[in-house]
Amino acid sequence: MTKEIKGWHVATVFVLAFSVIISVNLVLAFNAVRTFPGLEVSNSYVASQTFDKDREAQLALNWDVSAALEGTKLTLTILEDGRPISPEIETVTFGRATNVQQDQTPQFEFDGHALHAIVQGGAGNWNLRIRARGANGDLFQQRIIVTVAK
Template sequence: MTQKSMTSRGFTGWHMLGIMCLFFGVIITVNLIMAYFAIGSWSGLVVKNSYVASQEFNEKALTGKEQAALLWETKLDYKNGEFTYHLLDKDGQAIDASSATAHFKRPVGDANDTSVTMEKTGTGQFVSKIELGEGAWIVELNSEAGLDDPYRQIRRFIIVNGEYK
């Protein structure tokens, strides 16, 4: 009876080629998947023209400081698809603003952005019908309240079970 001796071939160049192809194949595949999802998601664009926005920044900052010095207060509420906004002075008295607009957006992404012109229901009181989904929102309110620039207030809030929190 003869036995053939089995010899081990060891690690060859073909083995190394296979490992390198698998290694770079995984890296390239992951990069392509990440690029696909990056293209299909939020662009990250905050302003259309960053140069113009930078030129307006100091003016907006000064206006914001002047308005903050007024110590005005805003009260917001959302129930049953109705968003209400009250504008009060530092003593809690209603400010007779002539009009107000609200721009709603999600903290990330612009798919749900919407703007509404609010209806005046009383002195410093405005209301608008709008359906806001559950979760976090940012609202930018602009009121014509007899100032040089519209009174601007930005608030972040959460909708839970259809109500303002």
């Protein structure tokens, strides 16, 4: 026995299919907005006015900066012309790339080779957002992708 497909059958399938699509889109959009970590700058136009000058001053510092995480030990290496340094750090935030819920403010100690801090890390994508001053007072600010030891 064959059932005939009527108009209300098609309408019901149509409404159910689009309800699923719209529901999934709303859930994804809500989670994207909820976990957004924030803006890099509050006003991009104002920041752009001094961008080239700031970038040249930062490049003139000639710093090579890297960060690595091994277990709970975060190591920040800042080399100036190949020599390790410990600059004045204004702000530093260790956290996930996609949300601010696990952000931490590490307290670094310099051992003559690198800066070290204890953090609650783990596997995954971590960033270190740093603002530091060179010996001449020039600002260095950068978001560094942290290398996580396997």
